Amino acid sequence: MKALQDLQLFVRAARAASFSEAARALDLSPAAVSAAIKRLEAELGTPLFLRSTRQLRLTQAGEQFLQACEPGLELIHHGREALAQGQIQGRLHIALPSDLGRNQALDWLLGFRQLHPGVELRIQVADRLAGLLREQLDLALRYGAPPESGLVALPLAPDNRRVLCAAPAYLARRGRPQHPDELRDHDCLCFAIQDQLHRLWRFERDGQTLQVEVGGPLAVDDGDAVRRLALAGAGIAYKSALDVAPDLQAGRLERLCPDWLGEPAPLTLLTPERRSLRPAVRALIEHLQRHIATA
Template identity: 50%
Template sequence: MVRLDDLQVLVQAAEQGSLSAAARELDITPAVASVAIKRLEAELGLRLLVRSTRSLRLTSEGAHYLQHAKAALNSLQQGQIALAQGRQQIAGELALSMPSDLGRNLLLGWLDELMAQYPALRLRLRVSDRLSDLFRQPVDIAIRYGVPEDSSLVALPLAADNKRCLVASPAYLARFGEPKTPNDLKDHNCLRFVLGERLFEQWPFGNETVKVTGNRISDDAECVRRWALNGEGIAYKSAIDVRADIEAGRLKVLLSAWPTELCPLYLVCPHRLSITPAVVALKDFLSERLRR
């Protein structure tokens, strides 16, 4: 394979008329420059330069190849410039993964507003409660609850103080009554959520944790929310997910005197280089909406 630094030596040698001058321009030694030309000639199988102790000239093949070398280096330079400019613009495609409940009921509308602000932005959504592999799947960033277990990921806080809350519909409470203490949940139908192989059946309330049971389990948080709205049981949900339902009276918060666990929301990236202007705009936009 032809090396780019070898092409640079060839171009500089032709422009400077001297291998030593080319080496000084590229901040390498003359010996390194000489090896680069020899390596390039060996790769191409032809002589590019005719050299003596005092002069240097291109062969006819070298003069012909020089134009292609210049074009290749110029094309790469233009590509670098285009990438640099692109990183300063809120444009291009953003592949985003987000939870089902939060995504469908809240973020989807907000993302429409964001794209109206930035018409050059394109969006590819992955809506699922299954955690996306940011290193293997075609996902640039993910919106997730909880601190990532993988410490190599970069987590940008969106709602660091968000908590979970216990909720049920007025219809369920009319039939089965309202729990007065966390321990009373053992006598209620609790709607449980499963993520991967983990079943969330231990519901914490401060220093107390209650193992709950029920007749419904789902790996989709939106299903759990709908079951709660339909009066099928009690759910332990992120406050963000059910805020609109609570304000509209569709769900009621239970055991509000007991502390519940934190459920921080993060924007997760595989590395710092993933934080483009578009990602920063998304983070600032969502953070502002969530503060409201």
């Protein structure tokens, strides 16, 4: 840290126009301040001060160097304060998919705020990502393959898949399908995204793949709405296992055809490649990873 101390001494001496005053402020000898300035001048290859018996003033190079040093030293000071206080601070802008966002991730983010009250969150809940990429996002959680967006993709739940599920009321009324082919005779809750209706539901078992075209009287463009319709007994849903895990555990929804694997729905965290990960961003990523692992 001697180089940093030399810079601090330079700024003190420049502002006080005196090596002696800078030495007193930092509890050093004038000789130590003079030696520090000489080290800086030797490293930079140019004089920083014009010295005389009556006056100490900056050279033109010294003025330029002072303007460059002061903002950097101020940032270092703030960084040290944050570390000393053990606080993670700043504003984070995060985008969440509708279902996971409203029903689980918001609670996770509230927990994060309790741990780090110095963080301010700006949250967007939406299933469409295209418009969000124009925003100044710090993080985005998204299902499926990451888009070609210039964002760095970090896997959070790479093995997550879709599952078939329905409410007990629907199953009591319409019966329980034993094979994915039987979905053609049921009310299936289709999800629409980017003006495309997701009607082809894919499954696999023992190396065999199956694609079923489903239909029903209800289709929505919001993942949370699909889940709510399923809970109301309106039909069969094909949802991310993460989205419906609490409902399955509580018996509000029942899983169907469990011997067939639904299509992959990996949960990915996206963050801008052009930015370094600030401490607050790193802390939030670790917080989300812990919750995803136990969901």
